[in-house]
Every structure is written in C-alpha cells, then in structure tokens.
Amino acid sequence: MTDISLNPAGISAKPARRDIGLKRRYAAERRFKLYGIAAIAIGMFFLVALLYSVLSNGYTAFWQTEVNLAINLDPKIIDPDNKRATDPKVLLTANYPVLARNALAEKLGVSSSDKAGMRELGKLFSEGVRGQLRELVVSNPSLIGTTQNVWVLTGADIDSAFKGQIDLSVDQSRRKVSDKQVEWMNKLKSEGVMAQRFNTGLFTYGASSRPETSGLGVALIGSLYMMLIVLFLSLPIGVAASIYLEEYAKKNRLTDIIEVNINNLAAVPSIVFGLLGLAVFINFFHMPRSASLVGGLVLTLMTLPTIIIATRAALRAVPPSIRAAALGIGASKTQMVFHHVLPLAAPGILTGTIIGLAHALGETAPLLLIGMVAFVANSPVTPLDPSTALPVQIYMWANEAERAFVERTSGAIIVLLLFLAVMNITAIILRRRFERRW
Amino acid sequence: MNLMTERNLEKAVNDKMNAQPNAIKMQGKDVTVHYGEKQALFGVSLDVPEKMVTALIGPSGCGKSTFLRSLNRMNDTIEGCKIGGKITLDDEDIYNPKIDVVELRARVGMVFQKPNPFPKSIFENVAYGPRIHGLAKNRQQLEEIVEKSLRRASLFEEVKDRLHEAGTGLSGGQQQRLCIARAIAVSPEVILMDEPCSALDPIATAKVEELIDELRQNYTIVIVTHSMQQAARVSQRTAMFHLGNLVEVGDTEMMFTNPTEKRTQDYITGRFG
Numbered sequence: 001m002t003d004i005s006l007n008p009a010g011i012s013a014k015p016a017r018r019d020i021g022l023k024r025r026y027a028a029e030r031r032f033k034l035y036g037i038a039a040i041a042i043g044m045f046f047l048v049a050l051l052y053s054v055l056s057n058g059y060t061a062f063w064q065t066e067v068n069l070a071i072n073l074d075p076k077i078i079d080p081d082n083k084r085a086t087d088p089k090v091l092l093t094a095n096y097p098v099l100a101r102n103a104l105a106e107k108l109g110v111s112s113s114d115k116a117g118m119r120e121l122g123k124l125f126s127e128g129v130r131g132q133l134r135e136l137v138v139s140n141p142s143l144i145g146t147t148q149n150v151w152v153l154t155g156a157d158i159d160s161a162f163k164g165q166i167d168l169s170v171d172q173s174r175r176k177v178s179d180k181q182v183e184w185m186n187k188l189k190s191e192g193v194m195a196q197r198f199n200t201g202l203f204t205y206g207a208s209s210r211p212e213t214s215g216l217g218v219a220l221i222g223s224l225y226m227m228l229i230v231l232f233l234s235l236p237i238g239v240a241a242s243i244y245l246e247e248y249a250k251k252n253r254l255t256d257i258i259e260v261n262i263n264n265l266a267a268v269p270s271i272v273f274g275l276l277g278l279a280v281f282i283n284f285f286h287m288p289r290s291a292s293l294v295g296g297l298v299l300t301l302m303t304l305p306t307i308i309i310a311t312r313a314a315l316r317a318v319p320p321s322i323r324a325a326a327l328g329i330g331a332s333k334t335q336m337v338f339h340h341v342l343p344l345a346a347p348g349i350l351t352g353t354i355i356g357l358a359h360a361l362g363e364t365a366p367l368l369l370i371g372m373v374a375f376v377a378n379s380p381v382t383p384l385d386p387s388t389a390l391p392v393q394i395y396m397w398a399n400e401a402e403r404a405f406v407e408r409t410s411g412a413i414i415v416l417l418l419f420l421a422v423m424n425i426t427a428i429i430l431r432r433r434f435e436r437r438w
Numbered sequence: 439m440n441l442m443t444e445r446n447l448e449k450a451v452n453d454k455m456n457a458q459p460n461a462i463k464m465q466g467k468d469v470t471v472h473y474g475e476k477q478a479l480f481g482v483s484l485d486v487p488e489k490m491v492t493a494l495i496g497p498s499g500c501g502k503s504t505f506l507r508s509l510n511r512m513n514d515t516i517e518g519c520k521i522g523g524k525i526t527l528d529d530e531d532i533y534n535p536k537i538d539v540v541e542l543r544a545r546v547g548m549v550f551q552k553p554n555p556f557p558k559s560i561f562e563n564v565a566y567g568p569r570i571h572g573l574a575k576n577r578q579q580l581e582e583i584v585e586k587s588l589r590r591a592s593l594f595e596e597v598k599d600r601l602h603e604a605g606t607g608l609s610g611g612q613q614q615r616l617c618i619a620r621a622i623a624v625s626p627e628v629i630l631m632d633e634p635c636s637a638l639d640p641i642a643t644a645k646v647e648e649l650i651d652e653l654r655q656n657y658t659i660v661i662v663t664h665s666m667q668q669a670a671r672v673s674q675r676t677a678m679f680h681l682g683n684l685v686e687v688g689d690t691e692m693m694f695t696n697p698t699e700k701r702t703q704d705y706i707t708g709r710f711g
Contacts, residue, residue, distance in 0.1 A: 250517070321552055325550065325554040326556075326566075327512065327543065329544070329548075329566065329567040329623075330540050330567065330570070330571060330624060331570055332540050335570055339566070
C-alpha cells in the first residue's frame, strides 16, 4: 500500500506487489472462527439436550399426589384392648392403614363387606400412611377418638396415573392401575380432595422400597457431612502444603518429585481413591462402613491435589514486587506470606476450593467402594452413622424399575445440578468480587 | 561538564566540602555474587559514607543492582544466589549468621524500581512496618509515625484527606513517594533505591529527586540509576560498574568532570551502555 508513495515517479515501474497471502490468511481466520462456533454449538446442543431430558422427566418429582381424608382415629382400632396408658408399644404398632382405608371407603361409598373392593381401595393410598398417622398420634395421644383431616400420600401407581404417566387406553390387565381405581381417582379429583402438592418428602424421607415415601433426606445429610469434612480437612491441609511448597521449600529433586506426584494424583481415577479408603480407613483403622466420615476422608484425599494446584497457582500469581516490598521493610517470611501473599491469593484459593468441593459433591465411584451405596432409611445423626450421598442415591434410583423412580432419579439430578450451579456461581462471584489489581 | 548545571556543580562542590568528614556507614570488601553458575560480581570493594547519596551507575547487567541488593540481603531470596567477600554495616558483618536478616532490613530499607505499594490503604502501607517492628505503643503513636513519614516523603499534604483510601489509587510518582514513606517509617539508617525514578515521568522524577536530596540530612542513601543527569543531580559520590567490576568510585563532581578511567568517560558521555 505504501509502494506508491515510496515510488511516486515510477508508477508504471511499480514492482509487482508481493504475494503476502492476505486472502489466504483471512480465509484461515474465517475458517477457524467457523470451527469455534461449530464446537460451541455442539456443546450447547448437548447441554440443552441434557437439561431438557432431566427437567422434562424430573420436574414432576417435586409434586406428589395426595388425598385429603377425614380420618376417624378410632380407639377401637388403635387400641382395642385399651392398654395404651401402660404399654407405650400399643401406639407404635397399631394398625393405622385400616383407619385410612375405612375413611376412604366411607368417602367412596364402598361397603366394608366388599373384600375385593376394599383390597383395591387399599392400594389407592400409600403404606406410608402408617408412619404418618403414627407420628400424629404418638406426638399427641389426645387426638384418639377425634376425626382429623389429613393429606395422605397416594400409592406410586396412582400418583403416576394422576400425573398422566400411565397409558390408560390399554387393557387394565396390562397396566398397574385398575379401571375401578381410575374411576375413584377421577371422582376424588373432581371433588378436589385428591390433588398434587409440593413434595416435601423428597427432601426429608430416607430410602424406601415405595417410591412415594423415598427421598433424598439421608443423601442430603450424608453429602452435607462429607462436604463439611472435605472443607475442614482439605482446605487447611491443601493451603499449608501449597504455602510450604511454594514459599519455603527449596527447589530440588525431592520437591520436583513431590510436585509431579501431586499433579499425577489429580488425574488418578476416583475409584482408586475408593480402594485406598477401603484399605486404609475401613480395613486398617476399622472405621464404620457406609459412614459419611469415611466418605469425607476419601473425598478429602481426592480433592487435595485440586486444591493444592489451585492454591499454588494463586500464590504464584501474587506479584514478586509485593513480596519484595514486604521483605524490604523487614517483614519475616512468615509475615510476608500471611500478611500480604495469602490475602491476595485468597480469592484464587477459594475458587479452587469451591470447584474442588463441587467435584467431590458429584463423585460417586469411591463411595460405592466404601459401602455408601446402602439402603439407609433413618436419617444419620453423626458422621459415623450409615448414610448415602446425592450422586449415589441417583445411581441407586436409576436401577429401580418403577415409573415413579424414574421421575425421582431426574428430580434428584436436578437437586444435584442446582447445588453444583450454586457452588460454581459462588466461585465466580468470589473471583469477581475480590479480584484485585496491582 | 555539560551534563551538570552550574547550580548543581556548585552544590556538588559544597557537598564535597561538607561531606569529607563523613564516616563509613557500609563497606563492601571483595564482594562476589554468583547466581547459580553465573558470576555477577567479581570482587567489588566499595565504601558507603554516612549521610550522603552514593550513586551506582553503569550499563545494564553490570552488577550495580546486584551489589545494591546484597547490602540488605535481598539476594537471599533468590534461589541459587551465593555471596562471597564481606559487607559490613557499622563494622558489623551483615552476612554473619548471628545477624538477623529481619533486623538488618529494618536498618537498611529499600525502595524498588517500580512503585509497589501494598494493595491496602495509604495509612496501612506506611503503618505496616512500624506495626510489625513494634515501634508504636498505641494508635496515637502509630498515627504520629505515619504522618511524620508521609511529611518526610513530601506526600502528606497531597494525601492527608484520603489516608484510608487505597495506596494503589495514587499516581505513579505519589506511589513511589509512598514507598519511600513506607521505608522511612521504620527509621532505617540506610535507604537503598533501585532505579526509583525509572517508571516515573519527569515531573514526578524531579519531586523524588528533591526528596532524596532532603533525606540525605538524616539517612545514608545508595541509589542505582541509569540516568547520568540523575546521578549528577542527587549524589555526592558515584561508583561506576562494568561487567561485574567496580571501574571507578569517587566524588560525583570529579567523576563527571574528570574521570580517571576511559570506560567511565565513555559511559557518561554516552559512547556505550
């Protein structure tokens, strides 16, 4: 372009412009942009597909069909021998489902002599009513003899039918709900006593063979304990190790070997950590199986390399001029690290920690090996009690056949994804908030 | 010598008269420095007189910064750095294992090439040193030290209304004066300056130079500079380094008007470097 001005006299003698391949270069750039867009489009497509399949299958899990029954807490059924004042077991072992069945029979006008009808009626509501009514009565025995309006869970099949997940056009012998039950269901629905209500049970119940009374309660507590253990162990250990390696340790062959090993550990398959946990914590230290303590320890081992790598990167990113400034006015090395370097590296450390925690939260394989894949119905109180974890619960539900478990599987995935999203967003906010310029 | 104004020349002459009886504050004897395999200093012997500005000049890579950094053992922080010979502060060997490096750096402060305030408030920047050395018994004393240091660095009037704002928000020249205030807040005896004006514009440079000239009353100053004019303006003694050797050292006025070594003459007149 500058040829002309450089050579004003000899325009005719203008040298042939060098072929600098501009067209080719622009074409290459356009091509590369296209590749990039295509790559992102493919990624987005699969993300949307994943979210769509999970959400469309899972959103119904957050609502559960319940039926409102006026249950007469008849003392003749609860306590036929009138011994509840002396024997506390009576209230615990009473036949509560009968109360619900009687209430439902009264509501639908089914005679108690109609054995077949009563049997079908019994499948309309969940066995979980036993625990529900027991809790009600035990906590307040004075209710015996009164009539209480109670929302009772329906059976899982009725729930699926109510949600339209069962094809009612096929013959009743080939589906799980009978025509009679469908008729009752529609009747109760039109009366407004059967409806979908928010499924609090999903977050409170433990494991159960009945889908309607199984929930994430145990898994949530187990995961919470494990996250706390991971946080309180791996953060201090990881940060201390990183500070030592980065600031104090001499660079020699030994620290090189340690560094290589830490980087390798970050890439070790998680199931190997599970085997390690099984061998060390359970077989050697005899810690309890299925306990979230062991799970937390195993996940700590797994998270440590991630945290150490992130922390070392954050420490290295603190400009040397800050260190020189601190040393230059006579700060000791420890003062330099804790007064200046660590505060500046904190956002990076926190981000690395949260990402490591999110990684640990979604980890399944090592937990299978230490026995956290168990049928735990009662909420764990301490980290030593048997429990499960969110991803393991998903794994277990995914193995179940009933339609109601399919939606619960997806529902649990939604819960897990929400937790992960919250953690990752927190990491991003922390990074933005505390990002410093120097 | 065309590099020096008449005023500066006059001042230098006065300085020379006044400076003569000054005692030796720091002394390097046959100082050698190795960075791993590479040797950076080959037996440098240099005296730093008290309450004077000593300028270290020389082309890049000549070892002047290395020498400066060995005066307060900042070289210790560099992996693989080995120091030979002897450096004394008030006739005490600073590389003696009995000497505490933290205490040494409190006595020999440093100002760096790029202004490097902590990402904290102006007050905290200056207060940090006195606080870790326990120089102030209470908040009031600390505030006094901070104000005094900022005044000495001629910065107080400019920042007195925003002492609690970030030190990194100041202009480059102000930041460098803040770093000087931070250095003098721990009452050092010697202040080392490693090209303190190389990142500053001419106006800020003039202010810092003026400040260095004032600080000479109370402190011994060693300054590394690439600017011949700066060396001429602020220093009373000049040492010329080349390829890790001390070429020549003498009164600034003499060095700039009548150097004995040809290399010095070539360098200060810009023929190499």
